[in-house]
Amino acid sequence: MAEKNWPSKVMWTGDCLYILRGMNSGSVDLIYLDPPFNSNTDYAAPIGSQAAGAAFKDTWTLTDLDVEWINLIEARHASLYRVLLAAVSPSDKSYLVYMAARLLELRRVLKPTGSIYLHCDPTMSHYLKILMDTIFGRQNFRNEIVWSYQRWTGAARHFQRMHDIVLFYAMPEATFNLLTEPYSPKSKHKRARRSAVTEEGKLEQQYTEDDSRQKAMRDVWEISYLNSQAKERVGYPTQKPLALLDRIIKASSLPGDIVLDPFCGCATTCVAADDLGRDWVGIDISPKAAELVVRRIADRQGLFREIVHREDIPKRSDLGKLPRYNSIENKQRLYGMQAGDCAGCGQHFHMRNFEVDHIISRVKGGTDHIENLQLLCGACNRVKGNRGMAYLRAKLQLT
Numbered sequence: 346m347a348e349k350n351w352p353s354k355v356m357w358t359g360d361c362l363y364i365l366r367g368m369n370s371g372s373v374d375l376i377y378l379d380p381p382f383n384s385n386t387d388y389a390a391p392i393g394s395q396a397a398g399a400a401f402k403d404t405w406t407l408t409d410l411d412v413e414w415i416n417l418i419e420a421r422h423a424s425l426y427r428v429l430l431a432a433v434s435p436s437d438k439s440y441l442v443y444m445a446a447r448l449l450e451l452r453r454v455l456k457p458t459g460s461i462y463l464h465c466d467p468t469m470s471h472y473l474k475i476l477m478d479t480i481f482g483r484q485n486f487r488n489e490i491v492w493s494y495q496r497w498t499g500a501a502r503h504f505q506r507m508h509d510i511v512l513f514y515a516m517p518e519a520t521f522n523l524l525t526e527p528y529s530p531k532s533k534h535k536r537a538r539r540s541a542v543t544e545e546g547k548l549e550q551q552y553t554e555d556d557s558r559q560k561a562m563r564d565v566w567e568i569s570y571l572n573s574q575a576k577e578r579v580g581y582p583t584q585k586p587l588a589l590l591d592r593i594i595k596a597s598s599l600p601g602d603i604v605l606d607p608f609c610g611c612a613t614t615c616v617a618a619d620d621l622g623r624d625w626v627g628i629d630i631s632p633k634a635a636e637l638v639v640r641r642i643a644d645r646q647g648l649f650r651e652i653v654h655r656e657d658i659p660k661r662s663d664l665g666k667l668p669r670y671n672s673i674e675n676k677q678r679l680y681g682m683q684a685g686d687c688a689g690c691g692q693h694f695h696m697r698n699f700e701v702d703h704i705i706s707r708v709k710g711g712t713d714h715i716e717n718l719q720l721l722c723g724a725c726n727r728v729k730g731n732r733g734m735a736y737l738r739a740k741l742q743l744t
């Protein structure tokens with residue numbers, strides 16, 4: 346297990362894929378993510394709200410498809426690649442590749458004793474469940490949590506859509522503090538029974554309401570949706586309630602643990618983690634999010650005093666013992682993995698004709714780890730250079 350390679354309580358601005366690629370493996374205890382849902386909507390905060398100017402895109406086309414990642418997944422994660430092929434529409438496929446790349450990195454940074462909660466809705470929850478099963482292990486699936494709420498929606502041809510889904514996976518040795526909730530008012534378990542002797546000298550059972558009696562928490566969570574008047578509301582589109590994060594963090598971490606939210610928006614997770622004495626890392630692509638977090642923090646006395654805001658890609662310190670990327674050791678392993686065929690043109694060569702290539706180039710945060718390396722023949726490597734495999738393939742088809 347690696348140590349973390351970043352300061353405590355840090356808020357990063359940037360695409361979480363690249364920030365995650367710089368984080369040490371096995372260094373985070375709990376991850377909560379609330380990524381774009383593939384809702385076919387682009388979100389913007391209302392003008393005049395604290396969050397005005399914050400916006401993010403949630404419409405997906407094939408031009409969003411990260412071909413370098415598709416290539417890496419095809420080469421190194423065959424079962425995951427088959428899941429991606431199951432997506433019917435190009436926009437679903439593009440969204441799932443985007444998610445798969447980030448979930449693979451999240452799997453890497455999660456401790457072997459960690460837990461992850463993926464927030465989504467029924468638009469993509471069925472596909473995401475299979476992605477999560479493939480990446481985090483079906484045996485580690487714990488719950489499909491239904492966050493049930495009331496809000497104003499239009500519904501003419503279907504029932505009112507009033508819930509989100511949170512997929513919860515935990516490694517076998519992960520922390521889990523079972524939370525409790527009160528019995529419903531009508532439940533007989535809520536009543537404490539005692540025997541008493543009546544004035545006539547008869548033995549009688551008496552019942553009193555006992556609010557302290559609790560039952561194990563169910564996987565359906567009734568938590569109010571943040572309406573426009575809610576006190577904690579900062580106007581950030583898709584802001585989640587603190588009460589939701591409070592449950593997740595209490596259930597799956599201990600004080601001092603590290604909580605990561607790679608799509609943190611206005612930092613609801615970081616605020617809840619801080620309140621509960623956990624360390625945290627928030628990442629968001631929007632510079633507005635970081636600006637807003639600083640303001641949200643200023644309003645919360647005492648919290649986040651040591652917050653650090655960064656935009657660089659962190660430098661992993663757990664890669665020190667890796668062999669040089671073009672070492673003979675790597676070449677031999679890759680030669681075996683590719684059965685002696687070039688990853689570009691597919692032709693078979695002797696090992697001495699191969700060069701080691703970074704699938705995702707180093708300028709894009711690609712590492713020297715074997716996962717990110719492949720063998721190309723000299724001709725293919727010269728064509729590809731620092732570019733992606735899509736470029737090489739397009740060129741090969743033209744010649």
Ligand SMILES: C[S@@+](CC[C@H](N)C(=O)[O-])C[C@H]1O[C@@H](n2cnc3c(N)ncnc32)[C@H](O)[C@@H]1O
Pocket residue numbers: 359360361362379380381400401581582583584585586607608609610611612613614628629630631634
């Ligand atoms: C659904 S919102 C999260 C809201 C958050 N849970 C809250 O309570 O404020 C999704 C967030 O993901 C961010 N985002 C989108 N793509 C991203 C990426 N590639 N890396 C990091 N953040 C991203 C958006 O800017 C947006 O703030």
Ligand SMILES: [Zn+2]
Pocket residue numbers: 687688689690691692721722723724725726
């Ligand atoms: Zn070749």
